[in-house]
Amino acid sequence: MTSKELFRRAENVIPGGVNSPVRAFRSVGGDPVFMKSGRGCRLTTVEGRALTDYCGSWGPLILGHAHPEVVAAVQRVAADGMTFGACTEREVEFAELLRQCAVYLEKIRLVSSGTEAVMSALRLARGFTGRQKVLKFEGCYHGHSDGLLVAAGSGLLTAGVASSAGVTAGAAADTFVLPYNDLDAIRALVSKSGHELAAIIVEPVVGNMGLVPPLPGFLAGLRELTTQCGALLIFDEVITGFRLGPTTYGTLCKVTPDLTCLGKIIGGGLPLGAFGGRAEIMDHLAPLGRVYQAGTLSGNPVAVAAGLTTLQILRRENPYPRIEKLAARLATVFNTAARKYDVTAHCAQLGSLFTPFFTTAPIRNLTDAKRCDTAAFARFFHGMLDRGIYLPPAQFEAAFVSAAHTDAEIDQFCITADSLFQALEK
Ligand SMILES: Cc1ncc(COP(=O)(O)O)c(C=O)c1O
Numbered sequence: 064m065t066s067k068e069l070f071r072r073a074e075n076v077i078p079g080g081v082n083s084p085v086r087a088f089r090s091v092g093g094d095p096v097f098m099k100s101g102r103g104c105r106l107t108t109v110e111g112r113a114l115t116d117y118c119g120s121w122g123p124l125i126l127g128h129a130h131p132e133v134v135a136a137v138q139r140v141a142a143d144g145m146t147f148g149a150c151t152e153r154e155v156e157f158a159e160l161l162r163q164c165a166v167y168l169e170k171i172r173l174v175s176s177g178t179e180a181v182m183s184a185l186r187l188a189r190g191f192t193g194r195q196k197v198l199k200f201e202g203c204y205h206g207h208s209d210g211l212l213v214a215a216g217s218g219l220l221t222a223g224v225a226s227s228a229g230v231t232a233g234a235a236a237d238t239f240v241l242p243y244n245d246l247d248a249i250r251a252l253v254s255k256s257g258h259e260l261a262a263i264i265v266e267p268v269v270g271n272m273g274l275v276p277p278l279p280g281f282l283a284g285l286r287e288l289t290t291q292c293g294a295l296l297i298f299d300e301v302i303t304g305f306r307l308g309p310t311t312y313g314t315l316c317k318v319t320p321d322l323t324c325l326g327k328i329i330g331g332g333l334p335l336g337a338f339g340g341r342a343e344i345m346d347h348l349a350p351l352g353r354v355y356q357a358g359t360l361s362g363n364p365v366a367v368a369a370g371l372t373t374l375q376i377l378r379r380e381n382p383y384p385r386i387e388k389l390a391a392r393l394a395t396v397f398n399t400a401a402r403k404y405d406v407t408a409h410c411a412q413l414g415s416l417f418t419p420f421f422t423t424a425p426i427r428n429l430t431d432a433k434r435c436d437t438a439a440f441a442r443f444f445h446g447m448l449d450r451g452i453y454l455p456p457a458q459f460e461a462a463f464v465s466a467a468h469t470d471a472e473i474d475q476f477c478i479t480a481d482s483l484f485q486a487l488e489k
Contacts, residue, residue, distance in 0.1 A: 127467025
């Protein structure tokens with residue numbers, strides 16, 4: 064069956080034909096592509112077309128698809144039993160490795176998704192501080208738990224919903240929302256309501272309104288303000304954890320949060336998330352403390368094996384400088400081509416993360432991001448897809464270079480983008 068036929072079939076049994084909204088291509092138009100397999104940086108569609116992948120399953124696949132060592136670990140461990148709902152040595156080894164990589168993760172608990180990591184970290188922050196309110200930033204996405212589906216980025220942005228139906232007024236009322244990168248606004252809120260704040264949660268580098276790095280001093284400012292008012296600082300590193308170096312972004316930028324949420328890369332392509340931080344806080348979790356948090360498949364042996372092997376490879380091979388260079392070249396060539404053909408676009412890039420934004424204005428927050436010409440992005444997306452390059456199918460997302468990409472794929476991207484811009488000009 065073709066992708067089109069499969070999608071029609073899917074629409075009959077799955078809402079919108081997808082198990083996660085952005086997969087539906089709603090913001091770029093057309094039918095989603097159904098994948099058959101992936102190897103390295105290459106996807107193969109059900110029609111047998113090869114695509115160079117810059118979506119990387121939305122971030123986890125820093126080693127590319129089906130890395131032989133990760134696959135072997137998964138197969139080996141699966142053969143010994145898929146889940147026990149009991150303790151295993153590998154969970155301990157995994158937590159120890161995470162702590163070695165980011166020393167401030169004094170204690171860590173494993174969960175099965177980024178959403179669960181964030182939801183649990185917030186409950187813990189509330190339990191620890193005895194306060195209710197949380198501050199998040201416009202355009203940051205922290206998974207789909209109720210209180211965080213307010214002014215969220217990613218799929219909510221392209222679907223044009225400010226917040227989800229089904230979220231109670233009470234859940235939303237406990238969440239303050241301010242613009243990202245605006246310390247003055249946060250200072251004003253903290254001086255008025257700081258005593259009510261359990262936590263400030265932030266993507267230290269935002270991936271979910273497209274790539275938006277923090278302005279100098281922003282994260283240090285958050286650290287200072289949270290310490291001042293007794294709120295916890297939570298870094299949601301579901302995208303950034305192990306993406307910009309073999310550690311957390313907090314370690315790289317030398318701002319230590321109280322709690323950190325991880326997901327995506329640390330699961331090596333299987334469902335795994337984690338949250339961790341100061342032992343004094345983490346020890347408020349049951350069974351030691353009164354904050355309840357649990358999971359039948361938490362620390363699942365197969366997911367932990369995939370994650371552990373992925374982190375070991377990343378530490379051993381340190382692909383970061385090489386993939387950063389590849390992404391930087393991609394962005395530079397994109398920007399040169401956009402200028403050459405007078406296309407209103409620029410490519411933001413940090414490490415192996417990048418976003419082709421269809422505006423020339425710099426993007427520091429959601430208001431800036433919303434100025435993008437999303438129709439132009441959609442044309443670019445489909446032009447690239449027609450020529451064998453698969454980007455995340457929405458403007459407000461980060462794209463990813465993996466360790467499986469080489470100069471040849473970056474050349475392909477650059478030549479294709481250049482020829483598309485040239486065609487756009489005419
Ligand atoms: C920063 C961030 N936090 C949390 C999540 C939720 O993670 P998951 O989709 O694994 O539940 C995402 C997902 O994209 C994310 O980008």
